Amino acid sequence: MNTMLSINNLHASVQGKAILNGIDLQVNPGEVHAIMGPNGSGKSTLANVLAGRDSYEVTRGEVLYNGENLLDWSVEQRACEGIFLAFQYPVEIPGVSNIYLMKAAVNARRKYRGMPEMPAVEFLKLIREKIKVVDMKEEFLHRSVNEGFSGGEKKRNEILQMAVIEPTLAILDETDSGLDIDALKIVADGVNSLRSEDRAFIVVTHYQRLLDYIVPDFVHVLAGGRIVKSGGKDLALELEKAGYGWIEIAPVAEAADA
Amino acid sequence: MTTAVEHYVAARNALVLPGTGLDWLDELRNAGTRRFSEKGFPTLRDENWRYTNIRPILKQNFTPVAVLEGSAGRTEGLSQHLLPGLGAYRFVFVDGHYVQELSDATGPARGVVAMPMADAVTRGLDGVKTWLGACVPEDRGGFTDLNTAYIEDGLYLHVDRGCHLEQPIEVVFISTEPGGQLIQPRNLFVLGENTRAHIIERYISPAGRSHLTNAVTELVACRSSVVEHTRLQEEGMDAFHIGGVFIRLHGDARVVSNNAALGSMIARTNLHVALQEEGACCHLYGVYLGNGRQHLDNFTQVDHRAPKCTSNEFYKGVLDDRARAVFHGRIIVREGAQKTDAQQQNRNLLLSGHAEVDTKPQLEIYADDVKCSHGATIGQLDDSAMFYLRSRGVDETTARGLLTYAFAADVINKISSAPVRNHLEGELGRKMFGVGRPEELS
Ligand SMILES: Nc1ncnc2c1ncn2[C@@H]1O[C@H](COP(=O)(O)OP(=O)(O)OP(=O)(O)O)[C@@H](O)[C@H]1O
Numbered sequence: 031m032n033t034m035l036s037i038n039n040l041h042a043s044v045q046g047k048a049i050l051n052g053i054d055l056q057v058n059p060g061e062v063h064a065i066m067g068p069n070g071s072g073k074s075t076l077a078n079v080l081a082g083r084d085s086y087e088v089t090r091g092e093v094l095y096n097g098e099n100l101l102d103w104s105v106e107q108r109a110c111e112g113i114f115l116a117f118q119y120p121v122e123i124p125g126v127s128n129i130y131l132m133k134a135a136v137n138a139r140r141k142y143r144g145m146p147e148m149p150a151v152e153f154l155k156l157i158r159e160k161i162k163v164v165d166m167k168e169e170f171l172h173r174s175v176n177e178g179f180s181g182g183e184k185k186r187n188e189i190l191q192m193a194v195i196e197p198t199l200a201i202l203d204e205t206d207s208g209l210d211i212d213a214l215k216i217v218a219d220g221v222n223s224l225r226s227e228d229r230a231f232i233v234v235t236h237y238q239r240l241l242d243y244i245v246p247d248f249v250h251v252l253a254g255g256r257i258v259k260s261g262g263k264d265l266a267l268e269l270e271k272a273g274y275g276w277i278e279i280a281p282v283a284e285a286a287d288a
Numbered sequence: 289m290t291t292a293v294e295h296y297v298a299a300r301n302a303l304v305l306p307g308t309g310l311d312w313l314d315e316l317r318n319a320g321t322r323r324f325s326e327k328g329f330p331t332l333r334d335e336n337w338r339y340t341n342i343r344p345i346l347k348q349n350f351t352p353v354a355v356l357e358g359s360a361g362r363t364e365g366l367s368q369h370l371l372p373g374l375g376a377y378r379f380v381f382v383d384g385h386y387v388q389e390l391s392d393a394t395g396p397a398r399g400v401v402a403m404p405m406a407d408a409v410t411r412g413l414d415g416v417k418t419w420l421g422a423c424v425p426e427d428r429g430g431f432t433d434l435n436t437a438y439i440e441d442g443l444y445l446h447v448d449r450g451c452h453l454e455q456p457i458e459v460v461f462i463s464t465e466p467g468g469q470l471i472q473p474r475n476l477f478v479l480g481e482n483t484r485a486h487i488i489e490r491y492i493s494p495a496g497r498s499h500l501t502n503a504v505t506e507l508v509a510c511r512s513s514v515v516e517h518t519r520l521q522e523e524g525m526d527a528f529h530i531g532g533v534f535i536r537l538h539g540d541a542r543v544v545s546n547n548a549a550l551g552s553m554i555a556r557t558n559l560h561v562a563l564q565e566e567g568a569c570c571h572l573y574g575v576y577l578g579n580g581r582q583h584l585d586n587f588t589q590v591d592h593r594a595p596k597c598t599s600n601e602f603y604k605g606v607l608d609d610r611a612r613a614v615f616h617g618r619i620i621v622r623e624g625a626q627k628t629d630a631q632q633q634n635r636n637l638l639l640s641g642h643a644e645v646d647t648k649p650q651l652e653i654y655a656d657d658v659k660c661s662h663g664a665t666i667g668q669l670d671d672s673a674m675f676y677l678r679s680r681g682v683d684e685t686t687a688r689g690l691l692t693y694a695f696a697a698d699v700i701n702k703i704s705s706a707p708v709r710n711h712l713e714g715e716l717g718r719k720m721f722g723v724g725r726p727e728e729l730s
Pocket residue numbers: 044045047049067068069070071072073074075076085118
């Protein structure tokens with residue numbers, strides 16, 4: 031089996047400030063990796079670097095995606111190659127409707143693969159089917175992207191987009207934060223319904239609770255810009271009980287530079 | 289060497305204009321010539337022209353064009369540039385002169401007079417005598433005087449009280465080869481009591497030659513009329529365009545003015561709205577889209593002369609490359625104009641670090657019981673929104689286009705005519721991004 035995502039000694043900084051200090055992570059098709067860790071440890075930074083946000087500068091290391099240099103690709107190329115980021119803070123885009131964005135997303139990927147645009151009827155069918163999974167009203171399709179959505183609605187909308195786009199590697203950045211228990215199940219169902227042998231997920235979360243519904247194959251602890259501990263799903267339970275205090279966090283930047 | 293002013297006065301005196309010899313008309317034109325000779329063109333020292341240097345316009349002596357003989361040559365192929373699907377009564381002027389073959393003036397409703405100004409002045413119609421020049425304010429400026437000196441052609445429209453026009457009236461001004469023309473349309477629209485109408489004024493120059501359009505439109509909205517006036521300035525990138533729009537609202541009249549500026553090297557519109565009687569209400573929407581080295585200047589003046597009038601002004605600009613724009617929003621609330629409600633918003637989106645905008649609100653309030661607000665913003669495309677769209681696979685150019693459409697859309701959407709809205713969105717895409725209009729954003 032070929033590794034889907036291979037992150038090796040990844041360093042990244044923002045405005046000259048080092049945030050990721052040597053991340054190593056291997057993700058194979060079919061796997062679900064959970065990433066936990068204290069606030070400010072670099073989880074969102076990692077997610078954004080993978081998606082290609084250019085305000086983060088990669089200073090060292092490499093990321094291979096199906097053997098190719100992910101970091102050489104534009105944001106949209108990564109998306110077309112199957113990478114999807116569910117944002118911790120989804121962005122409001124007044125004037126662009128939700129359904130238009132999803133249609134543009136679906137057709138961008140098809141174009142990338144040399145396929146014709148999806149016929150309108152087929153697209154509508156797809157979207158009606160997917161919107162049921164996330165239990166959203168159809169009116170949300172015609173509203174501007176995330177504009178005036180509640181916190182929970184925004185998160186569901188991320189999952190709706192994911193379900194429609196059907197990515198190969200989905201990175202969920204705290205999609206469970208701020209969700210009530212029903213919404214949490216809906217989000218988990220959204221993920222589980224997409225789980226398959228050729229897809230992988232990186233799920234960033236603070237709560238063990240989500241992992242009751244999305245059972246991960248691996249749990250990693252990110253602290254000080256590095257993965258300081260990895261384990262199976264039981265690690266999340268330990269973290270829930272004991273916090274992060276017991277994990278020894280190596281001094282970062284210097285150690286990594288050595 | 290003759291000065292520019294001398295050139296334009298001499299060129300005027302060499303013309304035989306329609307209706308010459310009619311006292312009222314001679315007087316009107318001569319007063320224009322006189323004032324123009326005295327005051328000349330505006331300079332950067334004029335408070336209202338501080339940001340727009342017209343010297344490039346004065347470097348060249350533009351010359352008036354004689355009436356076309358038949359449709360010979362010059363009108364050929366022009367119909368392809370007209371907007372399809374408008375369903376309008378259409379009046380087309382080529383290089384300043386009415387061309388019947390391109391127009392479709394068949395059967396405007398009863399109670400409507402619509403004819404070329406050249407005919408209207410020659411016949412000395414009452415409406416023309418009463419209103420021509422009446423809406424032009426004291427501080428008109430040299431270009432308006434120059435236009436008045438040359439009054440020749442344009443559209444005269446008179447709608448009798450109570451008439452509702454279902455279809456828009458479209459007035460198109462096309463400039464053609466060989467360039468160097470002075471084109472001075474003069475329009476007068478008189479909307480009687482309780483009328484309803486939408487008038488679309490469009491300026492294009494498909495040949496892309498350098499010329500000077502110096503247009504003046506006067507619009508009288510009588511008591512309780514409901515009028516929409518849409519002005520599309522889409523001349524070629526080598527054109528110079530000066531446009532005066534003078535609107536006067538009587539009691540309870542309601543006017544929506546849509547003003548789109550896309551074309552011309554240097555363009556300036558002077559929009560003056562006088563809220564003359566109690567209860568009048570105007571909505572002024574504007575969008576200006578500049579790229580290359582364009583200079584687009586929007587001067588607007590709303591004059592609250594009576595109590596209980598409302599004005600709501602909303603202008604948006606998108607500027608790329610080294611384009612420059614000016615928004616000058618003057619609001620005057622006269623003594624006694626109590627219960628005035630005046631709002632003004634100007635928002636600008638800069639797509640390039642070299643684009644510039646000067647935005648200047650100017651409020652002069654001489655009444656105490658008024659509600660006035662104004663605001664201006666200048667910003668760039670939102671990085672997070674760009675990243676969000678691109679992370680869904682939308683390429684960078686399309687993402688910029690989408691966000692720019694979304695920015696301009698709320699002003700464009702105020703235009704009631706769908707074909708005009710679609711046309712503008714398409715032009716926005718073509719002009720700013722080299723792509724067409726994305727179907728349905730919403
Ligand atoms: N644009 C930025 N400018 C300055 N500092 C930044 C910027 N983006 C991130 N940081 C800093 O980088 C560090 C890591 O941030 P990041 O968002 O990756 O943390 P996180 O692990 O996702 O935290 P949380 O659990 O609170 O979401 C933080 O200290 C944050 O303040």
